[in-house]
Amino acid sequence: CKAGPESDRCQAPQVHSDSTGTMFHPDQSFNTQTETEADAGVTPVERCPICGDRVSGYHYGLLTCESCKGFFKRSVQNNKLYTCAERQSCPMDTAQRKRCPYCRFQKCLAVGMRKEAVRADRMRGGRNKFGPLYRRDRQLKQQREAYLLSSGAPYRVKLEGIVAQLSSPHELHLLTTHSPTTLPSDPFHQSQLATSGLGQAELPILMDCTLNRNQPLPYHTTLHTQFAHNVVIQIQT
């Protein structure tokens, strides 16, 4: 993987996974970006509920990305009043989140960001009253994952990103042709893998399948299980 000036695309595809799909955000029409290899496998793969970007921690009540944190802070601090030029339902993803601050702020509130967590006196550091809440939420998530890991429940794997370069066309062939119907003998599998683009440099891929917990992932992929709901896959190149 040559890291050029445009090293953006030279990254491992990002993957979400989830038990039986039930916990997936129902409104996940996020066009997720790729994630750096460094992040993959180390940091929990959580998605910002507002825009789908990578979360950087708890901000004003819940896990959000860095940009929505900043946006919410500015909005509240400066008593921003926005208006939507459309119908109060603009799409929110990393590409379009800055287009309509109104809908972005609405969504911030809708998903539970708290104005009260923005300090009127701009005191820095320390902990606010939500500190304990964050702590509980964390350990709740962990418990649930521990359970799901041990339960043997089917889990869902989504892979979306750009493969910079496959070592051989054969790998792509396997990924492609084995998609919906050829995942062997798995009653749960419903995978949909699409490839498009013909350039050798970058290859968009999309996979979404449900697998049994004891079943290996298809071909040339390695699985790193972190938490039950978050699995990171790396394509071996």
Place this chain on the structure above:
DNA sequence: TCTCAAGGCCAT
């Protein structure tokens, strides 16, 4: 001490 969410800074 260490943690990590809150505010600050500043290049874009």
Place this chain on the structure above:
DNA sequence: ATGGCCTTGAGA
């Protein structure tokens, strides 16, 4: 105005 990175500081 945005968003990535930095500094702060009460609580564990």
